[in-house]
Amino acid sequence: MDEEPERAKRWEGGYERTWEVLKEDESGSLKATVEEILYQSKRKRVIESHGQVRLGMMRHVYVVIDCSRSMEDQDLKPNRLTSTLKLMEVFVDEYFDQNPISQVGIITTKNKRAEKLTDLAGNPKKHITALKKAVDTVCVGEPSLYNSLNLAIQTLKHMPGHTSREILIILSSLTTCDPANIYELIKTLKSLKVRVSVIGLSAEVRVCTVLTRETGGSYHVILDESHFKELLMLHIKPPPASSSSECSLIRMGFPQHTIASVTDQDAKPSFSMSHLDSSSGPGLSLGGYLCPQCHATYTELPVECKVCGLTLVSAPHLARSFHHLFPLQAFVESPVENLQGDRFCQACQAELKDKSVSG
Amino acid sequence: MASEDEINLLVIVVDVNPIWWGQQAQRDPQFTLSKCMDAVMVMGNAHMAMARTNKLAVIASHCQGSHFLYPSKSWSGEDGGGNDVSSSGDGKYELLSAANNLIVEEIRNIMSKIEVTGNSTDTLLAGSLAKALCYIHRLTKELEVGQEIKSRILVVKAAEDCALQYMNFMNVIFAAQKQNILIDACVLDSDSGLLQQACDITGGLYMKIPQKVALAQYLLWVFLPDSEQRSQLVLPPPAHVDYRAACFCHRNLIEIGYVCSVCLSIFCNFSPICTTCETAFKIQLPQIVKPKKKKLKQPM
Numbered sequence: 001m002d003e004e005p006e007r008a009k010r011w012e013g014g015y016e017r018t019w020e021v022l023k024e025d026e027s028g029s030l031k032a033t034v035e036e037i038l039y040q041s042k043r044k045r046v047i048e049s050h051g052q053v054r055l056g057m058m059r060h061v062y063v064v065i066d067c068s069r070s071m072e073d074q075d076l077k078p079n080r081l082t083s084t085l086k087l088m089e090v091f092v093d094e095y096f097d098q099n100p101i102s103q104v105g106i107i108t109t110k111n112k113r114a115e116k117l118t119d120l121a122g123n124p125k126k127h128i129t130a131l132k133k134a135v136d137t138v139c140v141g142e143p144s145l146y147n148s149l150n151l152a153i154q155t156l157k158h159m160p161g162h163t164s165r166e167i168l169i170i171l172s173s174l175t176t177c178d179p180a181n182i183y184e185l186i187k188t189l190k191s192l193k194v195r196v197s198v199i200g201l202s203a204e205v206r207v208c209t210v211l212t213r214e215t216g217g218s219y220h221v222i223l224d225e226s227h228f229k230e231l232l233m234l235h236i237k238p239p240p241a242s243s244s245s246e247c248s249l250i251r252m253g254f255p256q257h258t259i260a261s262v263t264d265q266d267a268k269p270s271f272s273m274s275h276l277d278s279s280s281g282p283g284l285s286l287g288g289y290l291c292p293q294c295h296a297t298y299t300e301l302p303v304e305c306k307v308c309g310l311t312l313v314s315a316p317h318l319a320r321s322f323h324h325l326f327p328l329q330a331f332v333e334s335p336v337e338n339l340q341g342d343r344f345c346q347a348c349q350a351e352l353k354d355k356s357v358s359g
Numbered sequence: 360m361a362s363e364d365e366i367n368l369l370v371i372v373v374d375v376n377p378i379w380w381g382q383q384a385q386r387d388p389q390f391t392l393s394k395c396m397d398a399v400m401v402m403g404n405a406h407m408a409m410a411r412t413n414k415l416a417v418i419a420s421h422c423q424g425s426h427f428l429y430p431s432k433s434w435s436g437e438d439g440g441g442n443d444v445s446s447s448g449d450g451k452y453e454l455l456s457a458a459n460n461l462i463v464e465e466i467r468n469i470m471s472k473i474e475v476t477g478n479s480t481d482t483l484l485a486g487s488l489a490k491a492l493c494y495i496h497r498l499t500k501e502l503e504v505g506q507e508i509k510s511r512i513l514v515v516k517a518a519e520d521c522a523l524q525y526m527n528f529m530n531v532i533f534a535a536q537k538q539n540i541l542i543d544a545c546v547l548d549s550d551s552g553l554l555q556q557a558c559d560i561t562g563g564l565y566m567k568i569p570q571k572v573a574l575a576q577y578l579l580w581v582f583l584p585d586s587e588q589r590s591q592l593v594l595p596p597p598a599h600v601d602y603r604a605a606c607f608c609h610r611n612l613i614e615i616g617y618v619c620s621v622c623l624s625i626f627c628n629f630s631p632i633c634t635t636c637e638t639a640f641k642i643q644l645p646q647i648v649k650p651k652k653k654k655l656k657q658p659m
Contacts, residue, residue: 057623247633249620249640252618253614253615255602314604318618
């Protein structure tokens with residue numbers, strides 16, 4: 001049906017002598033070689049990163065977590081579900097740290113159905129509380145790729161064109177139960193410019209390969225828990241924007257932070273709009289961030305004003321995203337013998353002892 | 360009480376912009392650079408005297424670069440250095456007098472040898488903060504097992520802000536926030552928006568001194584206690600930080616602006632092309648509604 005790239009499967013290749021790479025040092029330990037290999041792979045990843053490519057800075061990501069019966073398997077300690085949820089908490093924290101103006105939503109799928117755990121939101125606390133509560137869910141049934149993708153599309157298709165729409169699926173089962181043709185859905189995803197990536201916990205599944213290839217995402221299968229964490233962290237960097245995403249000027253507000261104390265005569269307590277739907281008591285506060293358009297109070301940024309719809313951010317949030325746009329150039333290693341004069345580090349006043357110096 | 364193994368590191372970054380200090384000496388001969396360095400040395404000595412495991416570093420921030428005043432590379436260690444340098448004869452703790460002598464000698468070298476060339480008269484504060492972070496990082500890596508280190512940076516700022524250093528400054532601030540390093544600021548002359556943001560984001564203290572002559576007093580009262588002790592003291596209230604962004608076209612602070620989705624530059628007015636990344640924007644045209652054809656009434 002569609003042309004597959006010529007790629008030999010692992011069992012079709014000849015024998016690889018992977019043990020020859022490791023060498024022992026004089027005390028018989030392999031630690032130095034292992035660290036060297038890890039270091040080289042990290043540097044390769046940094047150098048490979050694209051130069052002047054337009055990045056999708058405002059991202060809407062839906063994470064689909066498989067809660068089917070295969071998640072009770074104990075190959076990740078204590079079981080796959082607990083391990084996944086713990087890594088998801090780390091993911092959510094890092095994600096909002098690196099992309100402060102983006103949003104995340106979580107969907108779970110089990111028993112041939114899909115349901116939303118949390119809506120698309122820019123506040124990490126809601127997601128983390130939901131993830132902590134989800135540890136008790138019973139894993140039963142089969143997942144449904146079609147239903148979860150459908151549920152995600154229903155929200156993503158209303159998002160404005162300049163944002164990047166992504167879905168990240170964590171799939172542990174080898175089967176999926178779909179009510180309709182999933183290849184039609186893949187065509188819809190392509191037309192809506194949604195990028196789907198999959199992290200497999202068991203083995204490679206062909207329908208996922210097709211799904212990620214058609215939509216432009218990535219497909220990886222984990223080796224162990226640290227590899228799982230590494231693969232999740234790969235999705236935190238903003239992906240290159242697709243050529244058809246529109247660039248537009250987005251209207252944003254930069255609210256002032258008012259701090260008032262009880263002794264001020266003009267200070268009036270007000271409800272924070274962000275706590276309207278939470279049930280934790282009246283959220284009266286004296287200060288906060290005032291929306292410049294409608295003067296509604298909010299306790300935290302970034303947030304979308306519920307009254308007038310203006311996105312509110314503060315300047316450091318935008319500055320946070322700058323280091324993706326202006327990345328550091330890779331350091332060039334030069335051997336320490338080439339240095340003339342004192343072997344001295346300008347920045348921290350230490351003697352240079354390593355074999356090679358980067359700069 | 361702090362445990363025996365905890366090391367408290369204080370890095371003092373002093374702004375020694377020669378142009379500002381030269382003008383200051385003419386404005387007010389009572390408060391000159393030497394008086395300021397005296398106050399800084401008093402603060403450094405006080406910090407080192409608080410506990411045996413406290414450490415100090417001093418960096419001078421110049422418009423041509425930044426230099427470590429203490430510890431400097433010509434000083435090989437506590438036992439080296441020679442007896443002629445450190446013997447002060449009045450029974451002062453040897454470490455403190457050695458540190459003072461070093462600082463005085465280095466600042467004298469720097470101010471006499473470096474000439475101001477070029478057009479830039481702004482202090483390279485972001486670079487000095489980056490060097491301070493490197494030094495802290497190196498000391499953290501050299502710790503033995505079981506030792507903890509808590510670090511903070513104190514900036515004594517004299518001249519005005521330089522808007523060109525905004526990106527570097529923000530990077531330094533985020534790096535310090537990640538490493539849990541506090542940045543405190545003691546401002547002598549004009550308020551600095553960048554340092555206010557730095558202190559707010561990292562959790563440090565910002566203070567503009569009302570009377571420059573009393574610099575030593577303010578340093579000892581406000582900035583000497585470390586973060587654990589600060590919760591038990593009543594210190595000056597936090598300054599009102601202006602987090603509004605400045606637009607790229609006029610450098611005015613704006614409350615509502617337009618942000619380019621590609622390069623995140625901020626504009627105050629709508630314009631069809633972004634000046635930074637030169638992308639043409641899609642303009643939302645209002646929908647044209649076709650008027651409904653009304654049936655004309657036939658004249659009777």
